[in-house]
Amino acid sequence: MKNTKQQQKLSKLIDARLAKLKLPQEPSLLYDPVRYTLSLAGKRVRPYLTLVACGICGGEVEEALPAALSIELLHNFTLLHDDIMDGAEKRRGKPSVYKKWDANTAILSGDAMYAKAFKQLQAYGRDDNYSKEEYSLILDLFLDSAEKVCEGQGYDLMFETQEDVSIEQYLEMIEGKTAALISGALTMGAAVAGASSEQIHELKYTGKKVGIAFQIQDDLLDVIADPEKFGKKRGGDIVEGKKTYLSLLALQRSEGKQHQQLTDLLSAESNTKEEIANVISIFRSLNVIEDTKSAMEYHYQEAIDHLQIFGDSTYKSEITEFFNRLISREY
Secondary structure: OOOOHHHHHHHHHHHHHHHOOOOOOOOHHHHHHHHHHHHOOOOOHHHHHHHHHHHHOOOOHHHHHHHHHHHHHHHHHHHHHHHHHHOOOEEOOEEOHHHHOOHHHHHHHHHHHHHHHHHHOHHHHHOOOOOHHHHHHHHHHHHHHHHHHHHHHHHHHHHOOOOOOOHHHHHHHHHHHHHHHHHHHHHHHHHHOOOOHHHHHHHHHHHHHHHHHHHHHHHHHHHHOOHHHHOOOOOHHHHOOOOOHHHHHHHHHOOHHHHHHHHHHHHOOOOOHHHHHHHHHHHHHOOHHHHHHHHHHHHHHHHHHOOOOOOOOHHHHHHHHHHHHHHOOOO
C-alpha cells in the first residue's frame, strides 16, 4: 500500500520523535530488545492516525506526537507478548524478540515498552495548555485501549479451546484485539486537539468499525489472495485451526454430513492442499466468501459514515483516502 505525501510527512515526524526516545544502555538485556523492536519499522499506522485525528479536530499535529508515540509503544508491547503466546518465530520478516532472545526477555522488554508508553503522556500533565480534566481524559483513553486489547487477547485464547464460538463473540474479540488500538489512536489525537465528546465518540466508533472490517478482510484474503502477492500460503488459518469469520459462518450454515466434514477438516492437526481446497469449496457452496465480503464492506461504510460530522479538510480527505486504501487491498 503506497503512502501519500502527507502520510510520508507525518511518518517522518513520528520516526524523528522515536529516534529521540531516551533508552538507557543498561540493563542491555532489557533495552536492546526494545531498540531492536523499534528498528523493525512497521507501517506506523496507529501513530499516523493519532496525528491525523488531531488535525481533523483542528489541533496542531505536532502537539499529538507524545500521544502518537505512546500508542506506537503500546502496540509494539502487545506484539512482543503476542509472539510469545503464538510461538511466532518471525516479526516483520525478522526473528521475533521471543526467538532472538527468549520468552522471559520478551515479557520483560514488553513491560518496559508499556511503561515508556505511559511515560510519554506525562508531557500533557506538565503542559500548562492542558487542564487536569484534559490530561485525565487522554490517560483514560490510553488505558481503555490497553485494557480492551488484553480483553481481546483473552477471548482469543479462550476461543482456542472453545468449540462453539458465535459470530457475535468473534466480533467482540476483534473489537478488542484489533480495533481497540485504532480507536485509541484516533480518540487520543482528538483529545489532544480539545475535541468535543461527540467528536471523540464518532472517532472511537470509526476506529472500531475500521478494525473489524480490516480483520474480516484479513480472514478473507487468507483464502482468496494470491499467495505470492499476499506473502502467506493460502489457507494458513485453516491449517492452524484458527477461528475466522469465514469458518464460523460456514459452521453456522452447514448441516448434516457437510457440517461434520467441515468440523473434521477445521479441527485436523494438519491439512493437505486438497483438504484446504475442500474447505474453501465448502465456503463457496455456502456463499460464505461473498457474504464475508459484504460484512467487511458494511463495517467499513459504517466507519466512513461516522466521519461525516467533521467539516471538509485536508486531514479528513487524508484519513478517508487512507481507509480506502487500507480496505481495498487486493491480492
